[in-house]
Amino acid sequence: MEIGLNHYLVLSTILFSIGLVGVMRRKNLLMLFFATEILLNSVNISFAAISHYYGDLTGQMFAFFVIAIAASEVAVGLGLLIVWHKKHNNIDLDNMSTMRG
Amino acid sequence: MELFLYTALFSPLVGSLFAALFGASPRTKIAGIVPSILLGVSLISSSVLLVLVLTTGHTLHVEMMTWMATGNLYIPFGFVVDQVSVTMMMVVTLVSTVVHVYAIGYMDHDKGFNRFFSYLSAFVFSMMVLVMSDNFAGLFIGWEGVGLCSWLLIGFWYQKESATWAANEAFIMNRIADLGMLIGIFLVYWNTGTLQYDGAFAAFANMDTDTLTWIGIFLFIGAMGKSAQFPLHTWLADAMEGPTPVSALIHAATMVTAGVYLVVRSNELYSLIPHVGLFIASLGAFVAIFAASMALVNRDIKRVIAYSTLSQLGYMFVAAGLGAYWVALFHLMAHAFFKALLFLGAGNVMHAMDSELDPFKMGGLGKKMKGTMIMMTLASVALAGIYPLAGFFSKDLILEVGFVENHYIIYTVLLFTAGLTAFYSFRIVALIFHGEERYKLFGFHPHEAYKFMLVAMSPLLILAVIAGSFKMTYFEMVTYVLPATEYHVHNHTIYWIMTIGTQLFVILSIFYAYKKYMSRDIKVPDGTSAMENSFKYKLLINQYYIPYFYEEYLVKPYRELSTLFWTKVDQKIVDASVDGIANIFYQTGENTRAMQSGNLSTMLKWMVAGTVALLSLAVVFGLAARYSEEIKLFLSGLGV
Numbered sequence: 001m002e003i004g005l006n007h008y009l010v011l012s013t014i015l016f017s018i019g020l021v022g023v024m025r026r027k028n029l030l031m032l033f034f035a036t037e038i039l040l041n042s043v044n045i046s047f048a049a050i051s052h053y054y055g056d057l058t059g060q061m062f063a064f065f066v067i068a069i070a071a072s073e074v075a076v077g078l079g080l081l082i083v084w085h086k087k088h089n090n091i092d093l094d095n096m097s098t099m100r101g
Numbered sequence: 102m103e104l105f106l107y108t109a110l111f112s113p114l115v116g117s118l119f120a121a122l123f124g125a126s127p128r129t130k131i132a133g134i135v136p137s138i139l140l141g142v143s144l145i146s147s148s149v150l151l152v153l154v155l156t157t158g159h160t161l162h163v164e165m166m167t168w169m170a171t172g173n174l175y176i177p178f179g180f181v182v183d184q185v186s187v188t189m190m191m192v193v194t195l196v197s198t199v200v201h202v203y204a205i206g207y208m209d210h211d212k213g214f215n216r217f218f219s220y221l222s223a224f225v226f227s228m229m230v231l232v233m234s235d236n237f238a239g240l241f242i243g244w245e246g247v248g249l250c251s252w253l254l255i256g257f258w259y260q261k262e263s264a265t266w267a268a269n270e271a272f273i274m275n276r277i278a279d280l281g282m283l284i285g286i287f288l289v290y291w292n293t294g295t296l297q298y299d300g301a302f303a304a305f306a307n308m309d310t311d312t313l314t315w316i317g318i319f320l321f322i323g324a325m326g327k328s329a330q331f332p333l334h335t336w337l338a339d340a341m342e343g344p345t346p347v348s349a350l351i352h353a354a355t356m357v358t359a360g361v362y363l364v365v366r367s368n369e370l371y372s373l374i375p376h377v378g379l380f381i382a383s384l385g386a387f388v389a390i391f392a393a394s395m396a397l398v399n400r401d402i403k404r405v406i407a408y409s410t411l412s413q414l415g416y417m418f419v420a421a422g423l424g425a426y427w428v429a430l431f432h433l434m435a436h437a438f439f440k441a442l443l444f445l446g447a448g449n450v451m452h453a454m455d456s457e458l459d460p461f462k463m464g465g466l467g468k469k470m471k472g473t474m475i476m477m478t479l480a481s482v483a484l485a486g487i488y489p490l491a492g493f494f495s496k497d498l499i500l501e502v503g504f505v506e507n508h509y510i511i512y513t514v515l516l517f518t519a520g521l522t523a524f525y526s527f528r529i530v531a532l533i534f535h536g537e538e539r540y541k542l543f544g545f546h547p548h549e550a551y552k553f554m555l556v557a558m559s560p561l562l563i564l565a566v567i568a569g570s571f572k573m574t575y576f577e578m579v580t581y582v583l584p585a586t587e588y589h590v591h592n593h594t595i596y597w598i599m600t601i602g603t604q605l606f607v608i609l610s611i612f613y614a615y616k617k618y619m620s621r622d623i624k625v626p627d628g629t630s631a632m633e634n635s636f637k638y639k640l641l642i643n644q645y646y647i648p649y650f651y652e653e654y655l656v657k658p659y660r661e662l663s664t665l666f667w668t669k670v671d672q673k674i675v676d677a678s679v680d681g682i683a684n685i686f687y688q689t690g691e692n693t694r695a696m697q698s699g700n701l702s703t704m705l706k707w708m709v710a711g712t713v714a715l716l717s718l719a720v721v722f723g724l725a726a727r728y729s730e731e732i733k734l735f736l737s738g739l740g741v
Contacts, residue, residue, distance in 0.1 A: 023709060032705075093702045096701050
């Protein structure tokens with residue numbers, strides 16, 4: 001059996017769902033970042049696969065953009081996370097309620 | 102010459118704005134003097150224009166600027182000075198100059214002195230717009246402007262409940278009539294495509310009588326409101342709540358004659374529909390006697406004069422309705438002079454008597470107020486129409502018109518009214534100035550008005566005496582515009598019998614009034630005498646129960662209906678639905694506030710929920726678009 005577009009899309013969907021569940025369930029901020037990475041990369045997989053399918057490089061270009069943005073996001077996020085940890089000595093999401101209206 | 106036109110028109114406006122600058126500051130003489138001077142300027146400009154029109158026969162027509170121009174509608178701010186409007190301009194500027202100067206003395210102690218002059222000059226400006234406009238739209242602006250100023254001035258002493266009530270009554274009655282007027286103007290535009298007088302009148306000649314009749318009727322409804330004709334007459338007597346100079350200027354000499362002016366101005370329309378003209382004349386004759394009868398018993402000098410005005414307006418409408426437009430305009434002019442004089446005289450009396458208006462509490466004031474007495478007596482003689490004063494030439498002419506046109510009923514009614522006019526005029530003159538000095542019983546200390554007030558009144562006095570001698574000059578002038586029908590009773594014997602008979606009748610009425618009201622037995626009526634309890638007296642003093650009827654059968658049901666609509670429709674339906682919509686949003690906000698818990702984890706869950714919802718919608722709509730044909734087929738299968 002040849003591996004076609006659909007297989008990639010199914011993989012992407014499964015990864016996206018895992019990522020979503022992670023975003024919803026995880027209370028640890030670090031784990032939340034991982035979940036976000038999974039989400040972004042699931043999208044990258046479908047970008048690359050569809051790009052290949054149509055023979056159009058635009059999709060792969062987008063994947064690179066996404067990787068770059070994800071990297072910078074994680075860099076900023078981790079920096080903030082370290083500061084938070086130094087201040088409060090934990091990185092539990094439930095404790096971050098300073099934005100309560 | 103245009104300069105004079107603009108000066109005549111705009112200097113009252115400048116005066117009004119000048120006085121308005123002092124509106125909030127305490128009483129300053131200058132706020133009265135400057136508008137009076139500016140009105141004098143306006144008077145001089147009007148006189149120059151009069152001389153121009155009189156000597157050369159030229160008329161001025163200027164278009165100051167475009168007001169409205171859309172599609173086929175074109176309405177400019179255009180002004181015309183022709184023989185008719187220049188007559189009105191003279192009357193308006195002359196009487197208002199006199200009244201302004203007089204009011205400087207009359208309003209001397211009033212807190213609202215500055216405000217008063219601002220309103221009064223604004224009124225003159227509006228009136229000038231009304232008479233000078235060259236189209237119906239401009240006339241209507243002036244018409245509304247004078248209505249507004251009338252409202253402001255009747256309710257000038259706004260702390261008095263009765264004054265504000267009277268002001269509102271006048272305003273609302275006029276609104277009712279203005280609706281008719283507006284419909285008339287719309288009809289004119291609809292049928293002729295223009296509102297310019299010359300264009301519209303030229304188009305009327307080729308139109309069918311039915312349309313013209315409707316236009317004539319609706320325009321006349323407007324005139325009925327402004328000129329207080331039955332059944333919209335009640336506001337005029339109540340308007341006497343305003344300061345007396347206002348009554349003299351607005352409710353005797355100028356504004357109330359605007360209706361007559363409208364009919365005279367539209368003479369080319371009314372000449373085409375004589376049956377409407379006859380209706381106008383009949384109504385005029387009815388109002389003449391109707392108002393005169395109410396004036397017979399009233400115990401308020403200003404109201405008596407107001408009813409007299411109403412009665413004289415009836416005379417003017419008789420003349421205008423019978424096609425004698427120049428006679429109507431002539432009586433309008435003469436009436437403006439002697440009636441304004443009469444009102445200003447009444448103002449002097451009121452001043453002397455601390456605003457007491459009941460003539461039965463006066464008596465013998467002639468000794469203290471000689472000047473006022475002479476003026477009021479002469480004005481009354483002029484009003485009664487004794488030769489050679491102004492009223493003889495104008496009022497008797499109307500009687501002749503009725504006679505020559507073979508409307509003998511109208512003639513008889515007017516003749517009888519002339520007697521009544523003489524009687525009630527001299528009734529108050531006798532009660533105020535002659536007989537026992539009853540005011541002493543009530544502790545009044547009357548004094549004559551300021552000298553300059555009497556001097557200010559003197560031009561009116563002179564005109565009231567000599568205005569009749571202008572008749573032929575005036576006739577030659579206005580008949581450039583108005584139909585030049587001369588009204589002569591051809592049979593000399595009948596003419597002399599009529600004239601002398603009328604004079605004798607009027608003189609007898611005057612003597613009867615003097616005899617009855619100069620006697621020493623006159624007491625202040627206390628409601629016990631047989632006369633006061635008679636049905637006739639009660640009918641007349643209660644103004645034929647018409648205000649009562651309006652109050653009981655129109656105002657009260659309307660108020661109840663309004664309350665009903667307010668509680669049932671407005672509160673239960675309109676308010677409820679508006680409040681309901683607002684409440685939905687409020688409640689939604691209240692209920693969804695819990696979402697904003699500030700907990701990041703919950704927020705993320707909501708975010709995911711939102712994403713899922715949007716994605717599902719996208720999928721559903723995508724599918725629906727893809728399979729729209731099949732869905733339609735399926736739905737049509739279900740019979741939708």
